[in-house]
Every structure is written in C-alpha cells, then in structure tokens.
Amino acid sequence: MRQSIVLAVGAAALTLSRLCLAGPADYVYTPIVEYGEREIDFKAGRANTDGAEPLSAASLGLGYSWKPHWFTEFYAKYESEGSGATRFDAWEWENRFQLWDTGEYPVDAGFVVELERPQNHDEGYEVRFGPLFQSDFGKVQLNGNLLFGRNYRAAASAPMQFGYQWQVKYRWAEAFEFGLQGFGDVGPWDNWDPADRQSHRFGPAVFGKLPAGVHKAIRYNAALLLKASSGAPDSTFRMQLEYEF
Amino acid sequence: MHRFLLLALLLPSLGFAADPQFELFIHNHKFEPEELHVPAGKRIKLTVINRDPTPEEFESYELHREQLVPGNARGTVYIGPLAPGRYPFFGDFHPKTTTGVVIAE
Numbered sequence: 001m002r003q004s005i006v007l008a009v010g011a012a013a014l015t016l017s018r019l020c021l022a023g024p025a026d027y028v029y030t031p032i033v034e035y036g037e038r039e040i041d042f043k044a045g046r047a048n049t050d051g052a053e054p055l056s057a058a059s060l061g062l063g064y065s066w067k068p069h070w071f072t073e074f075y076a077k078y079e080s081e082g083s084g085a086t087r088f089d090a091w092e093w094e095n096r097f098q099l100w101d102t103g104e105y106p107v108d109a110g111f112v113v114e115l116e117r118p119q120n121h122d123e124g125y126e127v128r129f130g131p132l133f134q135s136d137f138g139k140v141q142l143n144g145n146l147l148f149g150r151n152y153r154a155a156a157s158a159p160m161q162f163g164y165q166w167q168v169k170y171r172w173a174e175a176f177e178f179g180l181q182g183f184g185d186v187g188p189w190d191n192w193d194p195a196d197r198q199s200h201r202f203g204p205a206v207f208g209k210l211p212a213g214v215h216k217a218i219r220y221n222a223a224l225l226l227k228a229s230s231g232a233p234d235s236t237f238r239m240q241l242e243y244e245f
Numbered sequence: 246m247h248r249f250l251l252l253a254l255l256l257p258s259l260g261f262a263a264d265p266q267f268e269l270f271i272h273n274h275k276f277e278p279e280e281l282h283v284p285a286g287k288r289i290k291l292t293v294i295n296r297d298p299t300p301e302e303f304e305s306y307e308l309h310r311e312q313l314v315p316g317n318a319r320g321t322v323y324i325g326p327l328a329p330g331r332y333p334f335f336g337d338f339h340p341k342t343t344t345g346v347v348i349a350e
Contacts, residue, residue: 035313036300036315037313068313101322102312102322103288103310103322103323136309138328141309174306214337214338215337
C-alpha cells in the first residue's frame with residue numbers, strides 16, 4: 001500500500017513536471033525586452049484529449065521592464081479539469097533577460113528564469129529556465145527556445161525535464177500577423193522518454209497589436225495546437241491578451 | 246549540449262565589419278533629421294539622442310523596433326539590413342509631432 005502511494009505520488013510529480021513545460025496556457029517567450037513597458041497580461045488555454053477530461057489553465061499577471069534588458073512579471077495561475085470548479089494553482093515570478101541590443105547580431109538572444117510556488121505544497125517549488133532566440137528574415141520572424149524545468153523540495157523527486165518552443169510569424173500588418181507555433185516536452189533532459197510518451201504539438205497562430213491611446217496598446221496572440229505525438233493532447237487552444245501602458 | 250553552449254558564447258565575438266553609424270536627435274518632440282538616408286543592405290547603428298527632459302520611444306513597425314529613450318539620455322537602435330525603400334518611424338509618446346522616415350538607398 002505504501003509502495004503504491006509512493007508510485008502514485010511519483011507519477012503525479014512527473015506529470016506535474018511535464019505540465020510545467022507544456023501547459024495549456026503556455027506561450028512562446030521572446031528574448032526582446034521593451035524597456036519601460038508595463039503590462040497587464042492574461043493567458044488561457046484548454047487542452048482536449050479523447051477519453052479524458054479537458055484541462056484548462058489561465059493566469060493573470062502584472063509585468064514591468066524596469067531595466068533596458070530585464071523584464072519581470074508576477075502571475076496568479078488557475079486551473080480546472082472538466083466541468084470542475086476553477087481553483088487557484090500557483091504564484092509565478094517570471095524574469096526575462098535580453099543579452100544584447102535588438103538587431104546588434106543576426107540572432108537576438110535572451111534567457112528566461114521562472115520560479116513557481118504551487119498551491120499544493122507537495123509539488124515544492126518549480127523552476128523553469130532556458131535560452132531564447134529570435135531572428136528576422138525580411139518580414140518573417142523566427143523564434144526558438146530551449147526550456148529546462150524541475151520541482152524542488154517536492155514530496156517526490158523528479159528529474160530535470162527538457163522541452164522546447166518555436167514559432168514562425170509573417171509580419172503582414174501590425175494589427176494582424178499569422179504563422180505557426182509549436183511546443184514540445186521530451187521528458188528527462190538526459191534520458192528522453194520513448195517517442196510515444198513525448199509531447200509534441202503545433203498549429204496555426206495569429207498575432208497582432210492594436211493601438212489603445214498614446215503609448216498604450218493591446219497585444220494578442222492565439223494558436224490552435226494539434227497533437228504531433230502520442231503523448232500530446234489531441235488539441236490545445238491557447239491565447240494571450242496584453243494591455244501595455 | 247557542450248558544442249551548443251560554446252557556439253552561444255562565441256557568437257558575440259564573431260567578426261563583423263563596423264556598422265555605419267548615424268545620429269537621430271529628439272528636440273521639442275520632433276526628430277532631427279526627419280529624413281534619415283542610410284545605405285541599403287547594411288546593418289545600421291542608430292544613436293537616438295533625446296534632448297527633451299521627458300522620455301520618448303523610437304518606434305517603427307516597418308523597422309520592427311521599439312526603443313525607449315529616457316529624457317536627456319541616449320539609446321542605441323540597430324536596424325537593417327534594409328532593402329531599398331522608405332521606413333517610417335515615430336515617437337510613441339508624441340506620435341503626431343515626432344515622426345520621421347528612414348530612406349534606404
């Protein structure tokens with residue numbers, strides 16, 4: 001009985017660690033920091049898998065680029081499963097650093113470090129970090145990120161997880177851009193899961209920025225991600241809405 | 246993994262020829278000059294010097310750049326390489342008066 005409880009907690013911890021890198025409300029980080037920008041940031045997502053309850057997540061954050069190359073944001077995160085009640089999930093603190101001036105080199109680079117304190121203290125503390133890259137080819141913008149994540153001081157230990165994000169966007173007009181996004185989670189960074197347990201998903205995405213007054217704007221992006229591996233949800237709809245001021 | 250990290254560390258030291266440099270001033274909520282002629286096909290280092298006491302943000306969707314420059318301070322904006330053409334920009338704090346265009350030729 002004790003062994004089965006330990007196994008169940010371990011499996012849950014692994015699952016939670018995987019969600020840490022590829023949750024339904026995740027968004028593609030960019031390495032660009034806009035100094036002086038303040039924002040109210042709302043993110044939401046819903047992942048659907050046949051034969052399972054859909055998983056929804058949302059977060060509300062307040063961010064500020066208080067240094068030319070450093071953006072910081074605090075979030076409150078929520079989740080729900082199926083028709084169950086929405087419950088508070090975690091507090092999160094995100095920091096993004098831009099390593100050099102935009103356009104100074106052919107590739108822009110940055111780094112993200114996130115610290116999360118789940119409501120369920122058995123999950124300990126979640127840390128996520130990794131390099132961020134962006135490059136432009138005419139009107140096409142490419143992003144690629146490598147992410148590592150792990151729970152510390154959790155009830156059950158789990159290895160460091162590895163995942164990735166990418167997007168390609170055509171900058172057609174400021175109010176409407178379109179492209180593709182992809183997210184993936186391969187399991188332990190030094191011992192990848194078998195292919196049928198890895199989570200890979202990608203799909204069409206839209207983006208845009210709408211003026212909302214002098215030095216104010218609303219940014220949006222949304223994507224419908226479809227499974228590209230057995231370990232991924234059948235479909236995930238994710239969106240982000242930011243009010244910049 | 247080790248090769249990737251080495252490449253990332255070496256990237257800033259790659260030898261690039263010096264980028265053409267230009268200065269753009271902000272004074273009384275206007276850009277000076279309002280037309281900036283730059284060579285096409287080259288990365289440009291643009292120093293934005295804000296002579297106003299209040300902040301201004303150099304912004305251009307066409308150039309894909311937003312750069313806040315505090316009052317009485319300067320900021321650096323890298324643009325290009327640009328195809329020949331006109332690329333408008335503006336000051337986000339005073340968009341009606343602080344306007345300009347980069348002409349790549």
